[in-house]
Amino acid sequence: MGELGDKIKGNVNEAIGKVKQHSDDPATRDEGAAQELKGKGEQVKGKIKGALGDDI
Known part of the structure; x- marks a missing residue:
C-alpha cells in the first residue's frame, strides 16, 4: 500500500x-x-513512505 493509502487507512482507524x-x-x-x-x-x-518513497 502506498503513502496515501496508509494515511487514509490511519485516519479511518483513528x-x-x-x-x-x-x-x-x-x-x-x-x-x-x-x-x-x-x-x-x-x-x-505513510509519512515515512512519503519521505523515503513507496518502495520501503
Missing part, C-alpha cells in the same frame, strides 16, 4: 477508535484506544 471510546462497555473503550493508536501508527508509516 476515527473509528475515537467513536468506540465513547461506549459504555469497557472492553469496547479499550478496543477503541488500541484502534486509534494503530491508526496513528499507520499515518506515521
Whole structure:
C-alpha cells in the first residue's frame, strides 16, 4: 500500500477508535484506544513512505 493509502487507512482507524471510546462497555473503550493508536501508527508509516518513497 502506498503513502496515501496508509494515511487514509490511519485516519479511518483513528476515527473509528475515537467513536468506540465513547461506549459504555469497557472492553469496547479499550478496543477503541488500541484502534486509534494503530491508526496513528499507520499515518506515521505513510509519512515515512512519503519521505523515503513507496518502495520501503
